[in-house]
Amino acid sequence: MGTDVGVHRFMTFRSHSYYSARLLLIAAFLLIMGSWWLAGCELLGEDVPTLAEPTGPVTYEAHIQSLFDRKCIACHSGEAAAGLDLSSWDHLIQGSDRGEALIPFRPDKSVMIRLAESYDRDPHPGGKSQLTDKEIGRLKNWIADGARGPLNSVPYASSANRLYITHASAPVITIIESSKAVIIARLELEDYGFTSRARARHVAVEPDGTFWYASISSTRWNEREVVAKFNRSNQLVAMVPVPDPGQLLVHPTRDELYVSVAPAIDDDRIFHRTPADRREIVRLRRSDLFLTRLPVTYRDAYPLAARPQGDAVFSSSMEVDQMVILKPASADVTFTPVLGTKHLFRHFSVSSDGRWMWGSGYWSNSATLFDISNPNDLVQRQSLWMGFDPRQIVWGPDDDLVYVAVRGADAVQVINSTLGSVDYQIVHPAMQQPVGIGLSPNDSTLFVTAENTEATWRGHHQFPEDPAPGLILVIDRASRQVRKILESATGASAVAGR
Numbered sequence: 001m002g003t004d005v006g007v008h009r010f011m012t013f014r015s016h017s018y019y020s021a022r023l024l025l026i027a028a029f030l031l032i033m034g035s036w037w038l039a040g041c042e043l044l045g046e047d048v049p050t051l052a053e054p055t056g057p058v059t060y061e062a063h064i065q066s067l068f069d070r071k072c073i074a075c076h077s078g079e080a081a082a083g084l085d086l087s088s089w090d091h092l093i094q095g096s097d098r099g100e101a102l103i104p105f106r107p108d109k110s111v112m113i114r115l116a117e118s119y120d121r122d123p124h125p126g127g128k129s130q131l132t133d134k135e136i137g138r139l140k141n142w143i144a145d146g147a148r149g150p151l152n153s154v155p156y157a158s159s160a161n162r163l164y165i166t167h168a169s170a171p172v173i174t175i176i177e178s179s180k181a182v183i184i185a186r187l188e189l190e191d192y193g194f195t196s197r198a199r200a201r202h203v204a205v206e207p208d209g210t211f212w213y214a215s216i217s218s219t220r221w222n223e224r225e226v227v228a229k230f231n232r233s234n235q236l237v238a239m240v241p242v243p244d245p246g247q248l249l250v251h252p253t254r255d256e257l258y259v260s261v262a263p264a265i266d267d268d269r270i271f272h273r274t275p276a277d278r279r280e281i282v283r284l285r286r287s288d289l290f291l292t293r294l295p296v297t298y299r300d301a302y303p304l305a306a307r308p309q310g311d312a313v314f315s316s317s318m319e320v321d322q323m324v325i326l327k328p329a330s331a332d333v334t335f336t337p338v339l340g341t342k343h344l345f346r347h348f349s350v351s352s353d354g355r356w357m358w359g360s361g362y363w364s365n366s367a368t369l370f371d372i373s374n375p376n377d378l379v380q381r382q383s384l385w386m387g388f389d390p391r392q393i394v395w396g397p398d399d400d401l402v403y404v405a406v407r408g409a410d411a412v413q414v415i416n417s418t419l420g421s422v423d424y425q426i427v428h429p430a431m432q433q434p435v436g437i438g439l440s441p442n443d444s445t446l447f448v449t450a451e452n453t454e455a456t457w458r459g460h461h462q463f464p465e466d467p468a469p470g471l472i473l474v475i476d477r478a479s480r481q482v483r484k485i486l487e488s489a490t491g492a493s494a495v496a497g498r
């Protein structure tokens with residue numbers, strides 16, 4: 001210590017015993033004072049917890065609800081502003097009239113934090129002046145730890161009503177709780193070791209929801225392309241390399257996952273592949289991802305669907321108008337030509353009784369009905385004009401109505417399958433380039449993804465630095481009204497659920 005050195009030098013300079021004794025006393029006093037002073041500094045220092053600041057994990061009641069009670073619930077309870085009720089965790093996680101207020105583990109993507117951090121954010125009346133930096137920090141830590149509630153649980157961690165959304169223009173998978181219509185997870189593929197060029201093409205979910213699978217490709221040739229298996233907590237538990245993985249189909253009765261080939265259109269990979277690469281459908285054993293290749297004569301067999309009876313899986317070539325019929329029991333592959341106009345089917349959907357299948361034709365801009373009650377003798381029935389670029393199709397309940405997202409028409413066409421005609425269409429200013437469509441498990445709600453490619457619809461939560469969001473329209477099936485518009489990463493595309 002500095003005082004020590006000074007005292008020693010002084011003592012050798014004046015070696016008289018009397019002075020030495022006095023000096024020693026002074027030195028001792030200085031030493032004690034010095035160390036006390038230094039210790040005091042430490043106690044008051046930045047790292048040292050004080051009573052006011054919580055240490056360890058932030059808990060909901062003690063640190064978050066009390067904050068909301070003091071600063072927010074004057075406006076956010078009862079007839080709550082924007083429908084966001086902050087009077088309890090149960091209310092908070094139901095979000096606002098527009099969607100989720102926060103995304104567990106992602107403070108950076110949470111509306112609540114982004115609003116709190118911007119001073120002049122119109123239209124939130126308070127802006128940053130509502131919360132101190134310390135309070136914002138505490139909110140962020142709590143969200144980063146999963147936005148856990150009173151019972152220490154992550155919002156909707158045990159919910160069975162999940163829908164998975166892929167994004168054509170971002171390395172993201174968005175997960176929605178479909179009964180509340182809120183975003184509950186936003187998975188960044190880069191967090192799983194993929195590059196920013198990775199894209200999830202499609203998702204399929206186990207019937208009991210315990211595991212789900214994603215086909216992950218890249219916009220650049222020679223980067224990792226896989227089918228990945230995730231558990232309920234969204235941990236990546238296994239993956240297997242598959243080039244250009246396309247659609248995924250969980251077989252209704254067998255331990256099998258079918259993987260088709262994605263059509264290579266707008267990237268550099270098409271120049272690097274030989275035609276032979278693209279002539280197979282891959283079959284994985286779901287339990288261990290053991291891979292079998294099923295040769296297909298024609299390139300780019302993309303759509304996939306199965307009869308619920310499990311005796312046939314259907315695909316179709318996006319290069320030559322051929323239907324592909326796979327028999328799971330024998331692994332036989334047979335082909336049937338498509339009749340009449342050139343269709344090039346991109347999506348299939350099968351009725352719950354296994355009698356009918358609609359397909360959306362990329363070339364014909366039509367939806368076509370097949371009678372598949374005898375899978376050995378596929379019968380092509382009728383085609384209906386959908387408008388430019390029909391995409392994902394889904395059957396409604398009772399095998400009656402069929403919903404088709406039509407990208408170029410900015411509409412969902414609703415087919416009455418019994419009458420064989422277009423019944424009506426659903427349009428909305430936010431339905432900009434709709435591509436994906438799915439139903440909630442109780443069939444009450446339709447979820448339609450809109451790419452919003454031209455940024456025609458400005459997001460409600462869009463900040464100036466954000467790209468135009470991909471949209472998920474939440475539509476009440478009975479009234480055909482758009483209830484909510486969820487905002488997520490750009491290019492929201494396929495929808496998958498159980």
Ligand code: HEC
Binds near residue numbers: 096097
């Ligand atoms: C003086 C009233 C008032 C107070 C106090 C207030 N808010 Fe708000 N808040 C509003 C209003 C009004 C809106 C809707 C603004 C709009 O139309 O976008 C809103 C919107 C929000 C939204 C966005 C909801 C959505 O989905 O668009 C969040 C998140 C939010 N408030 C959080 C908070 C938090 C956290 C606090 C406390 C720190 C708070 N607010 C305090 C009035 C208030």
